[in-house]
Amino acid sequence: MKYSASKENYLKTIYHLQNEQNIVTTNALAAALQAKPASITEMLKKLKAEKLLIYERYKGVRLNNEGKKVAIQIIRKHRLWEYFLVRKLQFGWNEVHEVAEELEHITSKKLIDKLDAFLDFPVTDPHGDPIPDRFGKFNNVRQISLLDLAVNKPAKVSGVTSQTTDMLELLTHKNIHIGTRLEVRKKFPFDNSLELKIKNQVPITVSEQVAKNILVHDE
Amino acid sequence: MKYSASKENYLKTIYHLQNEQNIVTTNALAAALQAKPASITEMLKKLKAEKLLIYERYKGVRLNNEGKKVAIQIIRKHRLWEYFLVRKLQFGWNEVHEVAEELEHITSKKLIDKLDAFLDFPVTDPHGDPIPDRFGKFNNVRQISLLDLAVNKPAKVSGVTSQTTDMLELLTHKNIHIGTRLEVRKKFPFDNSLELKIKNQVPITVSEQVAKNILVHDE
DNA sequence: TTATTTTTTTAGGTTTACCTAAAATAAAAT
C-alpha cells in the first residue's frame, strides 16, 4: 500500500482525466504528466501488474476500484494541504498548487488525519474542489465560497468550513442553514462585506469573514 | 541550490557526525545512513564535485561552508516540522521524527518561512534542540523545557517558546526573565505543576502550561 | 619491520523512471 511519488502522480492524473474522457489515452497522459508516450506505456504496464488499473495495449486505460481508492487518498492529501497553506499560513490560493504537489506524497496516514482534525474537517479546498474524508467519500457538486459567488446568481448553501459554535450561532441568527437559497445583491469593496437576499426576507449583510466560511453551489 | 533528498540526508548526517568526530569516516556514515561503505564513497565523490565538502580518498570527509549552510537549512526544516507536529497536531514528541524526516525535504523556502512565522519563531524543538533561524543562526547550548528539568538541578532561563503578551505578563509578574537562575524544588504529578526556587525569593508555583514554554539550560 | 586485520575504494550489477528511434497497430483520408 505504498507507492512511489511518480506512481501516485500517474494514478492521480488518470483519475482526473477519466472524469472527463472516460477512457484515458497514452497521449493525453503524456501531455498531462509532461513525459513521452513511451514512458507512459512502460509505467502503465507496471501499474497493471500491481492491479491498480485496467489496461490493454492500444486500448487506453481506466483505474479499477483499488486504483481509484489510492488516487482519492492522494487528492485528499493535496487538498487538505492546500487548505492548510491558505488558511493557516496565509498563502494566496493561486500559489499553493506546486507546494501541495510535493506535500501530497508525504506518507504518514496519521499526519493527514491529524491535519484534517486541526483544520476542523474542511469539505472544500481553496479552489472550491471537494475534499474527500478519511474514507474517501466526498460531495461531487463543486462548491465555492460565498465570497466568490457572482452578484445576482442564485445559489444554495451547501456547507460551512468552520464549524465553531460562534459561527453556527451567527448563522442561526441570520437564518442561514444548509439548503438555504440565496443570492448576493451587492458587494462592498471597502470591507468585502456582502448584502444577501434570501427569498421572503429583508436583505441582510454578512462580513467577509463569515462569507468566506459559507459554501454554496449553483441553482 | 536544489539537492535530492538523498544528498540532503548525506549533508545532514555528516553535519551531525562532525560535531562529535570532527573528521567523519566512511564507515561511520555507512552506519548512520544504513547503507554500504561502497555507496558512501560513490556519493562523497559526487558531493565533492558539487563543492559541498572536503574529501580525499582514505582520509574521511568534512563539510565546507557551503555544505554546512545547506545542512543547517535542512535541520531548520526538520525541527520546525517537529515543533509543528507536536504543538499544533498533538503528536507525541517521541513519534515525530520519522514524519519530519520526510517533511524536511519539501523544497519551498516560502513554505518554511511562513511555517516559522505561524509557529511564532520557536527557538527549540520538542526534543530541546535549537532551531536555526532563517539565516542559519542558532544557540549552541542545548535548551530543554523547564518541565523536563530534574529536581534540584540549577539552571538558567534561556528563552520562552510562546511570546504572547499574556505569557510575558505572567513571567514579568513572577519575576522570571532571560538569565534568571532557578531550580525546581518539587514536581506535583497531579497537575504537573512545579514549585520553583529563585535565589533570594520565596518559592513560587507555575502550571504545566507555563513550565512547558520556559526554556532553560545547565548551570 | 613485516604480517595481519580493518577500512576504504574500485569495478561491475540492479532498479526506477526517464529518454530516443524504430516498429507495430489503429484511425483517417483518398
Add this chain to the structure above:
DNA sequence: ATTTTATTTTAGGTAAACCTAAAAAAATAA
C-alpha cells in the same frame, strides 16, 4: 480498399542511488 497519417508500443540507452565482490590502502599487531 488501399494509402497516408497519427498513435502507441517495443527495443535499447541513460542517470541516480543503491548493491556485492574483489582490490587497494591504512592501521594494528607480532
